[in-house]
Amino acid sequence: xxxxxxxxxxxxxxxxxxxxxxxxxxxxxxxxxxxxxxxxxxxxxxxxxxxxxxxxxxxxxxxxxxxxxxxxxxxxxxxxxxxxxxxxxxxxxxxxxxxxxxxxxxxxxxxxxxxxxxxxxxxxxxxxxxxxxxxxxxxxxxxxxxxxxxxxxxxxxxxxxxxxxxxxxxxxxxxxxxxxxxxxxxxxxxxxxxxxxxxxxxxxxxxxxxxxxxxxxxxxxxxxxxxxxxxxxxxxxxxxxxxxxxxxxxxxxxxxxxxxxxxxxxxxxxxxxxxxxxxxxxxxxxxxxxxxxxxxxxxxxxxxxxxxxxxxxxxxxxxxxxxxxxxxxxxxxxxxxxxxxxxxxxxxxxxxxxxxxxxxxxxxxxxxxxxxxxxxxxxxxxxxxxxxxxxxxxxxxxxxxxxxxxxxxxxxxxxxxxxxxxxxxxxxxxxxxx
Numbered sequence: 001x002x003x004x005x006x007x008x009x010x011x012x013x014x015x016x017x018x019x020x021x022x023x024x025x026x027x028x029x030x031x032x033x034x035x036x037x038x039x040x041x042x043x044x045x046x047x048x049x050x051x052x053x054x055x056x057x058x059x060x061x062x063x064x065x066x067x068x069x070x071x072x073x074x075x076x077x078x079x080x081x082x083x084x085x086x087x088x089x090x091x092x093x094x095x096x097x098x099x100x101x102x103x104x105x106x107x108x109x110x111x112x113x114x115x116x117x118x119x120x121x122x123x124x125x126x127x128x129x130x131x132x133x134x135x136x137x138x139x140x141x142x143x144x145x146x147x148x149x150x151x152x153x154x155x156x157x158x159x160x161x162x163x164x165x166x167x168x169x170x171x172x173x174x175x176x177x178x179x180x181x182x183x184x185x186x187x188x189x190x191x192x193x194x195x196x197x198x199x200x201x202x203x204x205x206x207x208x209x210x211x212x213x214x215x216x217x218x219x220x221x222x223x224x225x226x227x228x229x230x231x232x233x234x235x236x237x238x239x240x241x242x243x244x245x246x247x248x249x250x251x252x253x254x255x256x257x258x259x260x261x262x263x264x265x266x267x268x269x270x271x272x273x274x275x276x277x278x279x280x281x282x283x284x285x286x287x288x289x290x291x292x293x294x295x296x297x298x299x300x301x302x303x304x305x306x307x308x309x310x311x312x313x314x315x316x317x318x319x320x321x322x323x324x325x326x327x328x329x330x331x332x333x334x335x336x337x338x339x340x341x342x343x344x345x346x347x348x349x350x351x352x353x354x355x356x357x358x359x360x361x362x363x364x365x366x367x368x369x370x371x372x373x374x375x376x377x378x379x380x381x382x383x384x385x386x387x388x389x390x391x392x393x394x395x396x397x398x399x400x401x402x403x404x405x406x407x408x409x410x411x412x413x414x415x416x417x418x419x420x421x422x423x424x425x426x427x428x429x430x431x432x433x434x
Contacts, residue, residue: 004099028118030115042137045159046142046188048188051164051315052260055261060271062290063287070138071089074128077416078419079418085124086128101127147184157193161195163199168346195208196270239253258322261300268292298422309409336360359407
C-alpha cells in the first residue's frame with residue numbers, strides 16, 4: 001500500500017501508456033463495476049477535439065463556478081503537478097486523497113484481477129470518477145485523453161457532448177485522415193444527448209452529423225446554429241457578440257487572446273444555455289459574462305513576462321491559430337522563437353510554419369519520455385537564423401537577451417516544454433531578472 005504521493009506518482013508513471021483499442025473499454029468498466037460505478041453518481045459534460053478542449057472546458061468551468069456550482073474538471077496533460085488533472089472548482093485533489101484512492105484501486109491492478117494491464121490514463125480516470133462521486137460535485141467537465149470512441153473517459157453518459165476541433169494529430173493511433181479521426185472523436189456522441197460542435201472541415205462535419213443523426217442527438221454547430229460576430233481586439237481582452245436562437249449576448253468580454261478562443265468561448269456559452277434548456281439549470285447571463293472575463297488557461301498564449309509568450313502548440317492546427325494570434329497582436333514585432341517538441345509530432349510542418357514568421361529560431365531539447373532529439377529538430381528547420389542550444393534553460397536565457405521594444409519571444413512546441421519553461425520564467429519575473 002502507498003504512504004506517499006511520490007510513490008503513487010512513480011507507480012502510475014511506470015504503467016503501460018498504450019491506449020486500449022479493442023473497442024470494448026472492458027478493463028476500465030470492470031474496475032468501475034467493482035468500485036460501485038462511481039461515474040454514474042454525478043452529472044457530466046464530455047469534451048473531445050484535437051485542439052481547444054482545455055480552453056473550452058475552463059471557460060465553461062468559470063461560468064458554472066460564477067453561478068455558484070461545485071464543478072469537477074478532468075484535464076490532460078498537466079503542466080507542473082499531476083494533481084492539476086483532477087480538480088473541484090479551482091482546488092486540486094490533495095495528495096492524501098490521491099493516496100487514498102490509489103490504495104483502493106491498487107488491489108484491482110494485480111495479476112489475475114480485473115484491472116491487470118491497466119494504463120496510466122485509465123488509473124487517473126478511475127481516481128477522478130471516485131473523487132467526483134465523493135465530493136458530490138454538481139457537475140463534472142470531462143476532457144478526453146486521445147480520441148473519444150475508445151478513450152477511457154467514454155464510459156460516461158453526459159448531459160452534453162462537445163467537439164472543439166478536428167485535425168491530423170495522434171495519427172499513429174487515430175488514423176491518418178480527417179474522416180478517420182472524426183469517427184474516433186464522434187464516438188463520444190450518445191443517444192439523445194445534445195452535441196455542440198465547432199468542427200469546420202467538411203469531411204469531419206459530415207461524420208459528426210451522421211453520428212448525431214444515428215443517435216438521435218440534437219446537434220448545434222458554430223456558424224450554423226450559433227453565431228459569433230463583431231469580434232474586436234483590445235489590449236488585454238477581446239469583445240464579441242453571441243447569438244443562439246432568440247438569445248443574443250452583446251459586447252461579451254473575453255480575457256483569452258486569439259479568434260480561436262472566441263470560438264472556444266462560444267462552445268462554453270452554448271453549453272451553459274443548453275444546460276438551461278434541456279436540464280433545468282438556471283445559469284444567468286451575468287454568470288456567463290463573469291466566467292468569460294475570469295477564464296484563463298496556462299501556457300495557451302500566456303504572457304509570462306512582458307513580451308514573452310508561451311504556448312503549447314503541438315500540432316500544425318494549433319500552430320496555425322497561434323501564429324494568427326501573434327500576427328494579429330504583434331504585427332510589427334520581430335519574433336524570436338524557442339522550440340522543442342516530442343518525436344511523435346509533425347515537427348517538420350510546424351517548423352516550416354515558424355520559419356515563415358520568425359526572426360530567429362533557437363532549438364533545444366527536454367529530457368522526458370518520447371522527446372525529440374534537438375539535433376534532428378535543428379536539421380528540420382530551414383531558417384537562416386537558427387541556433388542549437390541543448391540546455392533548455394540556456395536556450396531561454398540566450399533568447400531573452402535578444403528581447404527589446406521591437407521584438408517578442410515565443411516559447412512553443414510542446415506542453416511538456418511549457419511545464420518546465422513556465423515556472424522557470426515566472427521565477428525570473430518574480431526575481432525581476434528581466
